Amino acid sequence: MKKITIGLYLGASLLAAPAFAQSAWTGGDELPANPLACDASVATAAPGEYNGGVPTNAPDRKGKNLTVVDIPKLIGVGYFNSTAAGIQEAAKELGTMTVTTDGPTKANIDEQVTFIDNYITSGVDGILFAANDPVAIAPVLKRALEAGINVVGYDAEAEPDARQWFVNQAEPNGVAKAMIDQLASEIGEEGSFAIVTSTFTTPNQARWISEMAGYAEKCHPKLKFLETVEAQEDNILSFNQAQTLINKHGDELKGILGMTSVATPAAAEAVQQNQLCGKVSVVGLALPNAMKPYVNNDCIKSTILWSTVDLGYAAGMVMRAVADGTLQPGATEFEAGRLGKLQVVNQSQILLGLPKVFTKADINDFDF
Structure with a gap:
């Protein structure tokens, strides 16, 4: 391995x-x-009726190169270094998505909102996020949707209508x-x-x-x-x-x-x-x-x-799929590259699956 x-x-x-x-x-x-x-x-369980948001007048991005920003709770820490590595793996595999990870150096919601706002202004096709506060982050994410930007969360949720999909680790x-x-x-x-x-x-x-x-x-x-x-x-x-x-x-x-x-x-x-x-x-x-x-x-x-790399990888795959229009409200499962089929749960979440059990057979293959 x-x-x-x-x-x-x-x-x-x-x-x-x-x-x-x-x-x-x-x-x-x-x-x-x-x-x-x-x-x-x-x-x-059945996923239920979709409750996520929808971008306003989003341009046709199917198959086109995407510029995406990943804004986790904070940068420079191991957990989000590993999710970023998974996102980059997905981007490399897809070959049509450029992702930059950026954000505050401490878990501060006000700073995170500022970063997102700045990227809305500068112009990106997609925003990936892990929220410091599910309620406080919602208005800026809704502004992103209103600007036609695709919005996908992972690790830490926002209000559902402030993003399209959320990748739930467990x-x-x-x-x-x-x-x-x-x-x-x-x-x-x-x-x-x-x-x-x-x-x-x-x-x-x-x-x-x-x-x-x-x-x-x-x-x-x-x-x-x-x-x-x-x-x-x-x-x-x-x-x-x-x-x-x-x-x-x-x-x-x-x-x-x-x-x-x-x-x-x-x-x-x-x-x-x-x-x-x-x-x-x-x-x-x-x-x-x-x-x-x-x-x-x-x-x-x-x-x-859970595998934090897999979590980031799945989020990257979801971003490409929503931009292409291949992941639509009403879906019950999602084909996530090397992870195979993942279930849709809780109306608009993609479930990574059961946590991973690390044993002597593979624990040394991971460094986190």
Whole structure:
């Protein structure tokens, strides 16, 4: 496999309850879960009626060279360096699209709006964006649409009518499926596990925990949930909480689910320091680079995240398709080059798919 060298910026939070038979899950929200089918590879719900925006009097761009600007939350950080690399891969493959990545050096919505406004004035065919604020970015994106510019989002959404399509890296039920399937494969269908999360009130983690509970009840009903502990996305506290779980539950503890990019490597370190490699699994969302020491020495088997390069690549492909008019409202799937067919979900989103599980077999092929 070709080695990919990229960096990564990952927001502090990554992954959070209906019940198992043994006990109610803690740390989830009170909304119902929508678990995927046990053998599903992607979401299967109908996409619904298109709710995205439409450019005003856009010129015929079919097959013509495109000038596109990519304006992420901020530039100069690994996460968006890697999405930009994916966009450039798509542009090179297509051969008819020139993309410049530009934007603020800090995640500031006012600065991001200024960058977009300037490119509307200077004139571009397309704008790719990852929003710092979904509401505050909407007016300037609508101005772009009114100027006949194609607008596609990725990673961080805007109000739907302020862009045409949004490439969604993962939905909560997809994250839940990846996490629970991997956990069950490592600790067995009847293993006991605990969760290290940020706080019980962190919205995305709470949603993910509820979805994990619903999916586990449906597809891995004999797994035994022990408890959820909070670690405030703090490295030392995450380590200490994992240590507490190890001390409290002893041999009963077979797995720890890490809900953040901080909690997962901290839990792995606790397992390693307690000489429990191969006895207690750690499964969680984390950067491959942070988990390489534990995966490469066979202490931990995996880490989970979406491919940021694939996310940028898909966004680039979508931009070309909307400019050509081959991706239209009402579509139910999208042919995304080397990624194959991606599903349309949530009315006007292209779903990248389930998160990727990195193992010793391929983790060294990625550098982020």
